[in-house]
Amino acid sequence: MTSLELTINGARRVVDANPGDTLLEVLRRAGHVGVKKGCGSGDCGACTVLLDGRAVNACLVLAAKAEKRAILTIEGLANGDALHPIQEAFLDEGAVQCGYCTPGMVLSAYDLLSRNPTPSEGEIREAISGNLCRCTGYVKQIRAVQTAAERMRSGRNG
Amino acid sequence: MEDTTRWAMRGTTACKHGKPGPLVSARGDGNNRREEREGDVEDVGLHRIQSIARPTTADEAWRLRTADPETTRFLGGGIDLILYTPETVTTLIDVSRLGRAGVSAGRAGLAISAGTTLSRILEAPEIAAYAGGFLRDVLRQVASPLQRNVATIGGAVARAHPWSDVVLALLVLDADVEVFDGAARSVPAADFYASRSQNVAPLVTGIRLPKRAPSTRGAFEKFARTGFDVGLLNCACVVEVAKGTCSRVRVAVGGTPALARRLPDVEAALEGKRPSSATIGDAASLAARGVDARDDRRASELYRRTLTEVGVRRCFERLTRDGMEGAL
Ligand code: FES
Numbered sequence: 001m002t003s004l005e006l007t008i009n010g011a012r013r014v015v016d017a018n019p020g021d022t023l024l025e026v027l028r029r030a031g032h033v034g035v036k037k038g039c040g041s042g043d044c045g046a047c048t049v050l051l052d053g054r055a056v057n058a059c060l061v062l063a064a065k066a067e068k069r070a071i072l073t074i075e076g077l078a079n080g081d082a083l084h085p086i087q088e089a090f091l092d093e094g095a096v097q098c099g100y101c102t103p104g105m106v107l108s109a110y111d112l113l114s115r116n117p118t119p120s121e122g123e124i125r126e127a128i129s130g131n132l133c134r135c136t137g138y139v140k141q142i143r144a145v146q147t148a149a150e151r152m153r154s155g156r157n158g
Numbered sequence: 159m160e161d162t163t164r165w166a167m168r169g170t171t172a173c174k175h176g177k178p179g180p181l182v183s184a185r186g187d188g189n190n191r192r193e194e195r196e197g198d199v200e201d202v203g204l205h206r207i208q209s210i211a212r213p214t215t216a217d218e219a220w221r222l223r224t225a226d227p228e229t230t231r232f233l234g235g236g237i238d239l240i241l242y243t244p245e246t247v248t249t250l251i252d253v254s255r256l257g258r259a260g261v262s263a264g265r266a267g268l269a270i271s272a273g274t275t276l277s278r279i280l281e282a283p284e285i286a287a288y289a290g291g292f293l294r295d296v297l298r299q300v301a302s303p304l305q306r307n308v309a310t311i312g313g314a315v316a317r318a319h320p321w322s323d324v325v326l327a328l329l330v331l332d333a334d335v336e337v338f339d340g341a342a343r344s345v346p347a348a349d350f351y352a353s354r355s356q357n358v359a360p361l362v363t364g365i366r367l368p369k370r371a372p373s374t375r376g377a378f379e380k381f382a383r384t385g386f387d388v389g390l391l392n393c394a395c396v397v398e399v400a401k402g403t404c405s406r407v408r409v410a411v412g413g414t415p416a417l418a419r420r421l422p423d424v425e426a427a428l429e430g431k432r433p434s435s436a437t438i439g440d441a442a443s444l445a446a447r448g449v450d451a452r453d454d455r456r457a458s459e460l461y462r463r464t465l466t467e468v469g470v471r472r473c474f475e476r477l478t479r480d481g482m483e484g485a486l
């Protein structure tokens with residue numbers, strides 16, 4: 001085991017890790033269980049986190065490659081008790097069923113909206129194409145991202 | 159219900175910890191074995207890896223790699239290593255410090271350093287303006303945005319999966335691969351793959367795309383359900399249009415199931431021609447006959463020949479329909 005210094009949700013943490021550990025393993029061991037493990041092979045997107053502002057599969061990134069980079073997990077999105085507009089929109093649009101895919105979906109949407117505040121439906125579909133959902137039909141999630149985009153543009157939440 | 163979903167939003171849904179639970183599933187073997195146990199999250203990663211070296215020069219990276227080829231591998235974005243590392247490998251050589259990632263334009267064309275992610279390439283304005291945005295359009299269909307944010311062009315070129323859309327695109331773009339194997343050199347992509355029988359494949363340090371006429375356009379067709387899928391076949395063409403006729407025609411087919419290769423006979427058949435439906439049809443049948451198609455467990459040779467015909471025809475039809483009406 002070696003020590004890794006990671007910046008998770010703005011806070012510096014020193015964690016123990018093996019050189020071959022994935023970011024998914026390390027984050028979950030560090031208590032960030034909002035980072036879900038679905039497939040462990042890059043197919044489902046349940047493990048999505050942001051690395052330097054870009055959504056990635058934490059199961060396909062070696063933790064050692066995340067040193068000195070900013071990691072954002074779903075736990076870092078809300079501001080205290082105030083959910084992020086994307087999270088609020090997912091609730092308001094009924095885009096959550098079991099919730100397992102939700103952290104990943106929300107973070108993929110966050111990556112999209114931070115670069116493109118006015119995405120088309122096609123661009124939203126493309127942005128969440130690496131996030132699989134076993135419960136919904138994606139329709140409400142797409143609507144949630146559209147709602148979040150509108151609210152973020154007009155500075156409203158809810 | 160409301161409360162439960164709010165908890166899910168904060169990422170605090172319950173997870174099982176503690177002793178490994180019962181085995182749910184297992185696949186692969188050796189270091190690539192994936193076991194799924196109830197409540198278990200400790201079953202991914204490369205547990206044989208003992209160290210990660212971080213050289214700052216290509217020379218140093220190459221020396222580390224050749225000193226012990228069995229136990230070392232170059233580490234780019236790392237996706238393929240996580241999914242398919244041989245069990246003999248104990249040291250990874252992180253090559254991300256060898257150069258600055260990015261796309262740059264020069265007099266001879268575009269240079270892309272090996273560590274540039276596929277996302278960054280497809281978002282680069284230079285790539286949008288190059289060959290009518292052909293490479294951008296191909297990269298949009300490779301894997302998912304989540305993977306493209308990690309995967310590097312150097313990794314895609316070095317790994318060269320037979321179904322690789324990236325290799326296919328680079329072949330029709332006449333790209334050069336910049337490599338280091340004791341000395342730095344630049345080789346045409348086709349030669350790079352033709353000569354890869356050496357014990358240790360050279361370190362890929364960058365890609366060069368030659369300067370192209372503004373009338374250059376390309377089209378790509380992939381037979382797969384999603385970007386994640388290993389396609390049944392892929393094909394691409396790039397042409398320059400001058401006085402209504404095609405020149406510098408490039409056509410390649412990949413996932414046959416072998417790595418992409420150009421089809422020189424098809425290229426010659428279209429060179430200097432106006433792409434009418436008759437010439438396109440003839441070229442597509444020639445491609446179907448000439449492609450090195452074979453059976454594997456995913457598709458038959460015959461089916462692949464049919465896909466080649468359809469794919470080549472669609473590519474040229476799209477070229478004539480989309481950006482080339484004015485020129486043709
Ligand atoms: S757990 Fe990472 S993509 Fe499924």
Ligand code: FES
Pocket residue numbers: 095096097098099100101102132133134135136
């Ligand atoms: S809400 Fe259950 S997997 Fe998406």
